[in-house]
Amino acid sequence: MTDTPVPLLEFRDLRKSYEATEAVAGVSLTIPQGEFVALVGASGSGKSTLLKTVNRLVEPTSGQVRFEDDNVESLPLAALRHKIGYVFQSVGLFPHMTVGENVAIGPRLVGERLSAERIGELLELVDLEPDMAARLPDELSGGQRQRVGVARALANEPQLLLMDEPFGALDPITRDALGDRVRALHAEFGLTTVMVTHDMAEALLLADRVLVMDAGTVVADETPHSLLAGAGGEIAQGLVAVPRAQADRLAELAR
Numbered sequence: 001m002t003d004t005p006v007p008l009l010e011f012r013d014l015r016k017s018y019e020a021t022e023a024v025a026g027v028s029l030t031i032p033q034g035e036f037v038a039l040v041g042a043s044g045s046g047k048s049t050l051l052k053t054v055n056r057l058v059e060p061t062s063g064q065v066r067f068e069d070d071n072v073e074s075l076p077l078a079a080l081r082h083k084i085g086y087v088f089q090s091v092g093l094f095p096h097m098t099v100g101e102n103v104a105i106g107p108r109l110v111g112e113r114l115s116a117e118r119i120g121e122l123l124e125l126v127d128l129e130p131d132m133a134a135r136l137p138d139e140l141s142g143g144q145r146q147r148v149g150v151a152r153a154l155a156n157e158p159q160l161l162l163m164d165e166p167f168g169a170l171d172p173i174t175r176d177a178l179g180d181r182v183r184a185l186h187a188e189f190g191l192t193t194v195m196v197t198h199d200m201a202e203a204l205l206l207a208d209r210v211l212v213m214d215a216g217t218v219v220a221d222e223t224p225h226s227l228l229a230g231a232g233g234e235i236a237q238g239l240v241a242v243p244r245a246q247a248d249r250l251a252e253l254a255r
Protein backbone atom coordinates (compact mmCIF):
# COMPACT_ATOMS: atom_id res chain seq x y z
CA MET A 1 0.00 0.00 0.00
CA THR A 2 1.41 3.44 -0.86
CA ASP A 3 1.13 6.24 1.67
CA THR A 4 -1.03 9.17 0.64
CA PRO A 5 1.25 12.22 0.59
CA VAL A 6 0.50 14.91 3.17
CA PRO A 7 -1.25 17.82 1.44
CA LEU A 8 0.65 21.10 1.46
CA LEU A 9 -2.44 22.91 2.68
CA GLU A 10 -5.58 21.74 4.40
CA PHE A 11 -8.66 23.56 5.66
CA ARG A 12 -10.60 21.69 8.34
CA ASP A 13 -14.12 22.98 8.91
CA LEU A 14 -12.79 26.51 8.84
CA ARG A 15 -15.11 29.29 9.99
CA LYS A 16 -14.71 33.02 10.43
CA SER A 17 -17.42 35.33 11.68
CA TYR A 18 -17.42 39.10 11.97
CA GLU A 19 -20.26 39.82 14.38
CA ALA A 20 -23.39 38.86 12.42
CA THR A 21 -21.52 38.04 9.19
CA GLU A 22 -20.27 34.52 8.69
CA ALA A 23 -17.56 35.31 6.12
CA VAL A 24 -16.32 31.71 5.98
CA ALA A 25 -18.97 29.18 6.95
CA GLY A 26 -17.26 25.79 7.16
CA VAL A 27 -14.65 25.06 4.50
CA SER A 28 -12.90 21.67 4.41
CA LEU A 29 -10.54 20.81 1.58
CA THR A 30 -6.97 19.82 0.81
CA ILE A 31 -4.53 21.28 -1.67
CA PRO A 32 -1.64 19.06 -2.75
CA GLN A 33 1.84 20.38 -3.42
CA GLY A 34 2.22 21.74 -6.94
CA GLU A 35 -1.40 22.62 -7.61
CA PHE A 36 -2.51 25.99 -9.05
CA VAL A 37 -5.88 26.75 -7.48
CA ALA A 38 -8.18 29.64 -8.36
CA LEU A 39 -10.71 30.84 -5.80
CA VAL A 40 -13.64 32.59 -7.50
CA GLY A 41 -17.04 33.83 -6.43
CA ALA A 42 -19.13 36.96 -6.05
CA SER A 43 -17.98 39.93 -4.04
CA GLY A 44 -18.36 39.20 -0.33
CA SER A 45 -18.44 35.40 -0.75
CA GLY A 46 -15.44 34.97 1.59
CA LYS A 47 -12.52 34.44 -0.80
CA SER A 48 -10.09 36.95 0.74
CA THR A 49 -11.01 35.97 4.26
CA LEU A 50 -10.31 32.30 3.52
CA LEU A 51 -6.99 33.12 1.83
CA LYS A 52 -5.85 35.33 4.72
CA THR A 53 -6.36 32.57 7.28
CA VAL A 54 -3.42 30.77 5.62
CA ASN A 55 -0.79 33.41 6.43
CA ARG A 56 -2.65 34.38 9.60
CA LEU A 57 -3.73 37.83 8.55
CA VAL A 58 -7.13 36.58 9.69
CA GLU A 59 -7.64 34.38 12.74
CA PRO A 60 -10.40 31.79 12.28
CA THR A 61 -13.33 31.65 14.70
CA SER A 62 -13.12 27.85 14.62
CA GLY A 63 -11.56 25.08 12.58
CA GLN A 64 -7.98 24.86 11.38
CA VAL A 65 -5.65 25.62 8.54
CA ARG A 66 -2.84 23.10 8.27
CA PHE A 67 0.37 23.80 6.38
CA GLU A 68 2.48 20.69 5.81
CA ASP A 69 0.31 19.00 8.45
CA ASP A 70 0.98 21.62 11.14
CA ASN A 71 -1.78 23.86 12.45
CA VAL A 72 -0.66 27.30 11.26
CA GLU A 73 -1.63 28.72 14.67
CA SER A 74 1.09 26.57 16.24
CA LEU A 75 3.88 27.78 13.92
CA PRO A 76 6.03 30.84 14.65
CA LEU A 77 4.55 33.62 12.52
CA ALA A 78 7.84 34.68 10.90
CA ALA A 79 8.71 31.10 9.95
CA LEU A 80 5.23 30.54 8.48
CA ARG A 81 5.28 33.75 6.45
CA HIS A 82 8.82 33.00 5.25
CA LYS A 83 7.43 29.95 3.43
CA ILE A 84 4.53 31.85 1.91
CA GLY A 85 4.68 34.51 -0.79
CA TYR A 86 1.77 36.94 -0.73
CA VAL A 87 0.70 39.21 -3.59
CA PHE A 88 -2.32 41.46 -3.33
CA GLN A 89 -4.06 43.98 -5.54
CA SER A 90 -2.79 47.17 -3.96
CA VAL A 91 0.75 45.68 -3.96
CA GLY A 92 1.75 47.52 -0.80
CA LEU A 93 5.26 48.55 -1.82
CA PHE A 94 6.95 50.85 0.71
CA PRO A 95 6.98 54.23 -1.07
CA HIS A 96 10.15 55.56 0.55
CA MET A 97 12.16 52.43 -0.26
CA THR A 98 13.66 51.62 -3.65
CA VAL A 99 12.33 48.78 -5.75
CA GLY A 100 15.39 46.74 -4.80
CA GLU A 101 14.86 47.36 -1.09
CA ASN A 102 11.21 46.43 -1.46
CA VAL A 103 12.11 43.15 -3.19
CA ALA A 104 14.64 42.33 -0.44
CA ILE A 105 12.36 43.12 2.51
CA GLY A 106 11.19 39.53 3.20
CA PRO A 107 14.70 38.04 3.50
CA ARG A 108 15.80 41.12 5.47
CA LEU A 109 13.12 40.42 8.09
CA VAL A 110 14.88 37.13 8.83
CA GLY A 111 18.35 38.69 8.83
CA GLU A 112 19.33 37.74 5.29
CA ARG A 113 20.79 40.31 2.89
CA LEU A 114 20.08 39.82 -0.81
CA SER A 115 22.89 40.73 -3.20
CA ALA A 116 22.27 43.24 -5.98
CA GLU A 117 22.76 40.37 -8.39
CA ARG A 118 20.02 38.30 -6.72
CA ILE A 119 17.65 41.30 -6.72
CA GLY A 120 18.39 41.75 -10.42
CA GLU A 121 17.61 38.07 -11.05
CA LEU A 122 14.30 38.36 -9.21
CA LEU A 123 13.35 41.42 -11.28
CA GLU A 124 14.26 39.55 -14.47
CA LEU A 125 11.96 36.69 -13.45
CA VAL A 126 9.04 39.09 -13.82
CA ASP A 127 10.40 40.67 -17.01
CA LEU A 128 11.74 43.84 -15.43
CA GLU A 129 15.20 45.29 -16.06
CA PRO A 130 17.63 44.80 -13.14
CA ASP A 131 18.47 48.52 -13.16
CA MET A 132 14.90 49.27 -12.08
CA ALA A 133 16.07 48.27 -8.58
CA ALA A 134 17.26 51.83 -7.99
CA ARG A 135 13.88 53.45 -8.71
CA LEU A 136 11.18 54.37 -6.23
CA PRO A 137 7.76 52.68 -6.58
CA ASP A 138 6.27 56.03 -7.64
CA GLU A 139 8.45 55.96 -10.72
CA LEU A 140 6.84 52.77 -12.05
CA SER A 141 3.61 52.02 -13.89
CA GLY A 142 0.88 50.05 -12.11
CA GLY A 143 1.79 46.91 -14.05
CA GLN A 144 5.48 47.30 -13.20
CA ARG A 145 4.63 47.76 -9.54
CA GLN A 146 2.56 44.61 -9.62
CA ARG A 147 5.53 42.75 -11.16
CA VAL A 148 7.71 44.04 -8.31
CA GLY A 149 5.09 42.67 -5.92
CA VAL A 150 5.47 39.23 -7.52
CA ALA A 151 9.31 39.46 -7.40
CA ARG A 152 9.09 40.38 -3.73
CA ALA A 153 6.80 37.41 -3.04
CA LEU A 154 9.35 35.09 -4.66
CA ALA A 155 12.39 36.52 -2.83
CA ASN A 156 12.06 34.09 0.09
CA GLU A 157 11.85 31.13 -2.29
CA PRO A 158 8.41 30.29 -0.88
CA GLN A 159 6.67 26.93 -1.14
CA LEU A 160 3.26 28.51 -1.36
CA LEU A 161 2.17 31.59 -3.31
CA LEU A 162 -1.04 33.32 -2.21
CA MET A 163 -2.44 35.92 -4.58
CA ASP A 164 -5.45 38.12 -3.82
CA GLU A 165 -6.80 39.72 -7.01
CA PRO A 166 -3.20 40.24 -8.12
CA PHE A 167 -4.04 41.49 -11.59
CA GLY A 168 -7.35 43.20 -10.80
CA ALA A 169 -6.22 46.76 -11.48
CA LEU A 170 -4.26 46.05 -14.65
CA ASP A 171 -5.14 46.58 -18.29
CA PRO A 172 -6.12 43.34 -20.11
CA ILE A 173 -2.86 42.93 -22.04
CA THR A 174 -0.63 43.42 -18.99
CA ARG A 175 -2.99 41.21 -17.04
CA ASP A 176 -2.72 38.35 -19.53
CA ALA A 177 1.05 38.66 -19.80
CA LEU A 178 1.59 38.73 -16.04
CA GLY A 179 -0.86 35.86 -15.52
CA ASP A 180 1.09 33.73 -18.00
CA ARG A 181 4.37 34.72 -16.36
CA VAL A 182 3.08 33.71 -12.91
CA ARG A 183 1.85 30.39 -14.28
CA ALA A 184 5.32 29.77 -15.80
CA LEU A 185 7.06 30.69 -12.51
CA HIS A 186 4.67 28.40 -10.64
CA ALA A 187 5.87 25.51 -12.83
CA GLU A 188 9.54 26.53 -12.83
CA PHE A 189 9.78 26.72 -9.03
CA GLY A 190 7.40 23.86 -8.22
CA LEU A 191 5.17 26.26 -6.30
CA THR A 192 1.72 25.65 -4.93
CA THR A 193 -0.43 28.65 -5.79
CA VAL A 194 -3.81 29.86 -4.57
CA MET A 195 -5.18 32.86 -6.47
CA VAL A 196 -8.32 34.81 -5.64
CA THR A 197 -9.92 36.33 -8.71
CA HIS A 198 -13.27 37.78 -9.76
CA ASP A 199 -12.57 36.73 -13.29
CA MET A 200 -13.74 33.24 -14.23
CA ALA A 201 -11.95 33.45 -17.61
CA GLU A 202 -8.65 34.07 -15.80
CA ALA A 203 -9.36 31.18 -13.42
CA LEU A 204 -10.20 28.80 -16.28
CA LEU A 205 -7.11 29.78 -18.26
CA LEU A 206 -4.55 29.71 -15.44
CA ALA A 207 -5.63 27.20 -12.80
CA ASP A 208 -5.57 23.41 -12.49
CA ARG A 209 -8.51 23.54 -10.14
CA VAL A 210 -11.25 26.12 -9.58
CA LEU A 211 -13.00 26.54 -6.23
CA VAL A 212 -16.21 28.53 -6.37
CA MET A 213 -17.32 30.26 -3.15
CA ASP A 214 -20.78 31.47 -2.27
CA ALA A 215 -21.87 32.87 1.11
CA GLY A 216 -18.80 31.51 2.88
CA THR A 217 -18.82 27.97 1.53
CA VAL A 218 -17.18 26.23 -1.40
CA VAL A 219 -20.02 25.28 -3.71
CA ALA A 220 -17.91 23.87 -6.56
CA ASP A 221 -14.48 22.27 -6.75
CA GLU A 222 -13.75 21.38 -10.35
CA THR A 223 -11.09 21.38 -13.05
CA PRO A 224 -11.45 24.04 -15.76
CA HIS A 225 -12.19 21.23 -18.18
CA SER A 226 -15.13 19.89 -16.19
CA LEU A 227 -16.49 23.39 -15.55
CA LEU A 228 -16.45 24.02 -19.28
CA ALA A 229 -18.22 20.68 -19.77
CA GLY A 230 -21.04 21.89 -17.52
CA ALA A 231 -20.10 20.56 -14.05
CA GLY A 232 -20.12 22.39 -10.71
CA GLY A 233 -23.77 23.38 -10.31
CA GLU A 234 -25.78 26.51 -10.88
CA ILE A 235 -23.55 29.13 -9.26
CA ALA A 236 -20.40 27.87 -10.96
CA GLN A 237 -22.17 27.65 -14.30
CA GLY A 238 -23.50 31.19 -13.85
CA LEU A 239 -19.88 32.38 -13.61
CA VAL A 240 -18.73 30.25 -16.56
CA ALA A 241 -21.57 31.67 -18.67
CA VAL A 242 -19.97 35.14 -18.65
CA PRO A 243 -16.73 34.41 -20.57
CA ARG A 244 -18.57 31.84 -22.69
CA ALA A 245 -21.13 34.41 -23.84
CA GLN A 246 -18.33 36.88 -24.60
CA ALA A 247 -16.45 34.27 -26.63
CA ASP A 248 -19.65 33.42 -28.52
CA ARG A 249 -20.36 37.07 -29.29
CA LEU A 250 -16.79 37.61 -30.54
CA ALA A 251 -17.00 34.50 -32.71
CA GLU A 252 -20.28 35.83 -34.10
CA LEU A 253 -18.70 39.20 -34.92
CA ALA A 254 -15.79 37.52 -36.69
CA ARG A 255 -18.10 35.67 -39.06
Ligand SMILES: Nc1ncnc2c1ncn2[C@@H]1O[C@H](COP(=O)(O)OP(=O)(O)OP(=O)(O)O)[C@@H](O)[C@H]1O
Pocket residue numbers: 018021022023041042043044045046047048049050198
Ligand atom coordinates in the same frame (compact mmCIF):
# COMPACT_ATOMS: atom_id res chain seq x y z
N1 LIG B 1 -12.50 42.98 8.78
C1 LIG B 1 -13.81 42.75 8.56
N2 LIG B 1 -14.74 43.20 9.42
C2 LIG B 1 -16.05 42.94 9.22
N3 LIG B 1 -16.54 42.25 8.17
C3 LIG B 1 -15.65 41.78 7.27
C4 LIG B 1 -14.24 42.02 7.41
N4 LIG B 1 -13.61 41.42 6.36
C5 LIG B 1 -14.57 40.89 5.60
N5 LIG B 1 -15.79 41.10 6.14
C6 LIG B 1 -17.08 40.63 5.58
O1 LIG B 1 -16.98 39.23 5.34
C7 LIG B 1 -17.60 38.88 4.10
C8 LIG B 1 -16.58 38.21 3.18
O2 LIG B 1 -15.60 39.19 2.80
P1 LIG B 1 -14.37 38.82 1.86
O3 LIG B 1 -13.53 40.04 1.74
O4 LIG B 1 -13.72 37.58 2.35
O5 LIG B 1 -15.10 38.49 0.48
P2 LIG B 1 -14.50 38.37 -0.97
O6 LIG B 1 -15.21 37.21 -1.60
O7 LIG B 1 -13.02 38.32 -0.92
O8 LIG B 1 -15.02 39.73 -1.63
P3 LIG B 1 -14.38 40.66 -2.76
O9 LIG B 1 -14.39 39.81 -4.00
O10 LIG B 1 -15.34 41.80 -2.84
O11 LIG B 1 -13.01 41.05 -2.30
C9 LIG B 1 -18.18 40.16 3.55
O12 LIG B 1 -19.54 40.23 3.93
C10 LIG B 1 -17.38 41.25 4.23
O13 LIG B 1 -18.13 42.44 4.37
